[in-house]
Amino acid sequence: MTATTTRTSRDARTSREPLLQVRDLSVTFRRSGEEPFHAVSGVSFDVQPGQTVGLVGESGCGKSVTSLAIMGLLPKRGNTVTGEAVFEGTDLLKLSPKQMRDRRGRDVAMIFQDPLSSLNPVVPIGRQVTEVMERHQGLSRKEAEPKARELLDKVGIPDPSRRLKEYPHQLSGGMRQRALIAMALACAPRLLIADEPTTALDVTIQAQILTLLKDLVQDSDTALIMITHDLGVVAGLCDEVNVLYGGRIVERADRHDLFARPRHPYTHGLLASIPRLDSARGERLNPVPGSVADNLPWDHACAFAPRCSNAVEACRTTQPELERIEGGVETPRLLRCHNPISEEA
């Protein structure tokens, strides 16, 4: 494991100084009377300033835990976090809770999956926007209000003056997510983490929110970690994509390379599951058979082996390492597989 990550980090190092360097991040949950559970193991990736990086994988593969660990938002008890998350030279994981509190919302911001439950139902939208600026920019509520209006306008909320006074239940799902984006971007953070920001929304609204996010991060040169289970979301947004399986990165590639030539059988399955325009409406596509419940422990196997159509003998006895492979135009390609899908397939 250690060997893998050192190699990874050397490979990923580029000429520019990365904004965020995640190194060998592992999160283990411990509950009394239960086996420790490794939700995330040895995850390493870089985010360059202004870059959009995708973290993709099925539900339960450790995407949210990864992002919450970086943000210092995991529950206070019952888990161990190891590794590094170096943001502009500071390891966020080593900061005291108070120091981290000063950075959250200012340097690194986050938006979540369900916009309704993510907003406080009894506080007006405006207050929930201004409170971030009051906290980090030393503004008074009065000074922050015009800025909040501008922000709502910027994220495409019509009639912002009225909306500021309204409560979350008075807004539509899409408007709520826009409001949350406004809150996240209020202090012009250099990194935004979006954890499945469109999963809870209608399909048409999803596209609007994705376009909005894309435009906003481009205009403000904000780096974005886009977390999703849907490779379709990644397609139009991410520069670089990390595919997670069972808490580990199994493939990393430039978006174009990944879509054109997926090498990992799991990535291949995910790609095949993107709904196409010509597929019947409501048709459930599930080309990756089985579920994460079938996973083997990574220690002596590939966790994906029980579900993999390419599995060979070694897959059940030896853990595949994350290794540099040929190809990759801008981003070096990384792959964790004993028997990858051939390039021509």
Added chain:
Amino acid sequence: MVGVMLLLSLLLFVWLRSLPGGPASAICGDRCNPAKLAQIKKTLGLDDPVIVQYLNFLKRAVTGDFGVSTGVQPGRSSMEIFVERLPATIELGVLAMIIAVAAGIPLGYLAARRRGGILDGLTLTSSLLGVAIPVFFTAFVLKYFFAVDWHLFPISGRQGDIEATRVTNFFVLDGLLTREWDAAWDALRHLILPAVTLATIPFSFVFRITRAAVLDVLDEDYVRTAEAKGLSSKVITRRHVLRNAMLPVVTIIGLQMGALLGGAILTETVFGFPGLGDALARAFTGRDYSMLQLLILMAAATYVVVNLLVDITYAYIDPRVRTR
């Protein structure tokens, strides 16, 4: 609302009339004879059919005349006694509720924040004891130690031997209004033991509901959002956690106002505190129909008003209720 009160008054009337004994025999006393009893019954109008009695009662009741007390303070108008004693019970109830809320909400919050800690265990146990131990037991214990044994507080009554001017009949308030500080302080000292006793009931509810509500709210996504914004713990606690956790607490405070009157009967009796609870206890033992009718109807009216207040407070805190 008026309908409910009418129906209640009718049921109450019929029920009271069906009890054995009655005011006539109570007034008649030990050396009673049938002729005297009949005479008393006649003057009280107890010979008329129940429905006639009820209509007469209603007619007078709407003008605020609930008849003459026969048991609590025989001969005085029930309404007069009520008005005189009401401030005492309000003072007691309000102080008890203030103690319960002032202790229950912060302790409930802290217990939730340090779930499983020593504080959590201690307060949870004591709040359970608060429900499990009968009020009169608490009352006797507090009275015995703090008043009888250690002389820290007066044993009974609302006010000691002290010059005091009456303005509103709220003794503490009177003392403050007239700047008779010693009188206000003395009245407050009389209030403390009964109020603490009475507070044990609402305290345990306020504490446990706060604790449960805070635990629920801490798991909410919007608290995580607030943390993700890096807000200070003070703002997160007040604006995001407590404001939402207060919704069920407001409801329980309202419900407990009703329970307070029940507790006041025992508390006021033990501490010889001349309020409505004491009056109710005496009215029961003395079969004082007019007093009982008045007190129970007022209790019902209080309940209705408190419910209204709860709804208003709820709408104030929760915009979802307001715009529905």
